Amino acid sequence: MIERRNVVIIGGGHNGLVCAAYLAKAGRKVTVVEAANRVGGAAITREFAPDFRVSACAHLLNLLDQGICKELALEKHGLAMAKTGLKTIALSPDGQHLALSGEQVDGKVPDQDRVALKEFRRFMDKFAGVIARLHNRVPPRLASGQTRDLVGLGKLALDIRMLGREDMREFLRIAGINIYDILQENFTSDLLKGALGLDAVLGTFSGPRSNNSVFTALHRLSGNTGQSPGTLSLPRGGMGSVSQALAAAARQHGAEIRTSSPVARILMENDKVAGVQLASGEQLMAATVVSNADPRTTFLGLLGARNLEAGFAQKVHHFRVHGNAAKLHLALSGLPEFPGLQNDLLGERLVIAPSLDYVERAFNHAKYSEFSQQPVMEIIIPSVFDQTLAPEGQHVLSAIVQYAPRELKGGWAAGKAAFTDSVLTVLEQYSPDIRSKAVMAELLTPEDLEKEFRMSGGHWHHGELSMDQFLMVRPVPGAAQYATPVDGLYLCGAGSHPGGGVMGSAGRNAARVILAS
Secondary structure: OOOOOEEEEEOOEHHHHHHHHHHHHOOOEEEEEOOOOOOEOOOOEEEEEOOEEEEOOOOOEOOOOHHHHHHOOOOOOOOOEEEEOOOEEEOOOOOOOEEEEOOEEEOOOOHHHHHHHHHHHHHHHHHHHHHHOOOOOOOOOOOOOOHHHHHHHHHHHHHHHOOOHHHHHHHHHHOOOOHHHHHHHHOOOHHHHHHHHHHHHOOOOOOOOOOOHHHHHHHHHOOOOOOOOOOOEEEOOOOHHHHHHHHHHHHHOOOEEEOOOOEEEEEEEOOEEEEEEEOOOOEEEOOEEEEOOOHHHHHHHHHOHHHOOHHHHHHHHOOOOOOOOEEEEEEEOOOOOOOOOOHHHOOOEEEEOOOHHHHHHHHHHHHOOOOOOOOEEEEEOHHHOOHHHOOOOOEEEEEEEEOOOOOOOOOHHHHHHHHHHHHHHHHHHHOOOHHHHEEEEEEEOHHHHHHHHOOHHHOOOOOOOOHHHOHHHOOOOOOOEOEOOOEOEEEOOOOOOOOOOOOOHHHHHHHHHHHHO
């Protein structure tokens, strides 16, 4: 007989660890099985060159729920920040860079843009607050008729109504449209618009002119409950320190965590979940299985479509997971020069997106399964604030690079070297000595990310975040409240509400649903 207290969590990414901590804290017997040799999923720190360490995939914190930090006492488990409140530096080829911090901008922009930025941040932050309040709620089901779902829908309607008449109208007008039009309405500076537009498309298969890009901008601003919206932080020791603190919290409450333990399949018995079988052949029996893997891997890979109703399996198959971002790591012999940028700003978040049209042209290539010849980038040099990542006097650079479609025409085996060269060529336009100081380079394409982090499509967020893949329809109807059509099987990863980003809310929400079942 399978003990009901037994829970197996597939995947030791941050959401899986959060879920494990809350379930163990509530008295469940929890075992986390992670395929890699360390916990963290895409939030890890690893060495990519001798003595040079980097956050391998995710590299900044801007969504981590502060309630989780307090409830799991992550500071006591070693989580510390090397730097909080990072500025965004919009790099310009002519050295006339802009520094953005909240509603403030330093640099050469018209006075009307400075005034407009304050109003833009006011209403964007206010609208992001509506999304933020949804993070820690189980999405309501549509047309279920049940009281809890009606209450959930009522809360959402009330949140929107409480914006006030004018802001509510504006929220309903812009939430589903493109960021290009909104920025064009409000600003004149190309460099300012480019930087703000990049935040709306980073990690997505979309450009500034794509619908839903306002929504993804709001999602990015919706994190850090209890802090200023959009606050960017750099964890000391890299993103792996976040995962290590979560693992320590889970273990403290009694969870067992097993690494190097890939799951081969989810076991079924009498149409119910019975546990998992590892690649080694070992079986772990449990009445509850929680998957931190992406929805496609969970349903079509580990469970198998044969155990699903055909219509549901088809919905999962059509869940969009087109990875479009690559990750660049450079080991540097010294601090690179960025003409026009003071050295004390080199540790901030640097972005290459000189105009909205530049970003849109970069995206155009991806539509035809090509990589961008002039990509956009989010760059950090974390060793400026965290000397543990590189030898003394040397540095590491980490960059998210777009656009790089998972299904590249001709394949990544043939295209990787050419894309790496294109990326470095663009970097040289802003930092002429970058190649001469790079002693080692690593580029992870979406294909590499899919293999290393076991993410379908190499998509960072386990699936595109858009209005039709959000809230009560994420990932698909029938599995949008963490429970699935299979008795005993739950989801807790980024493919569930509220989506991608290192926030932990999906893990905590899933734990609450399991404990209430």
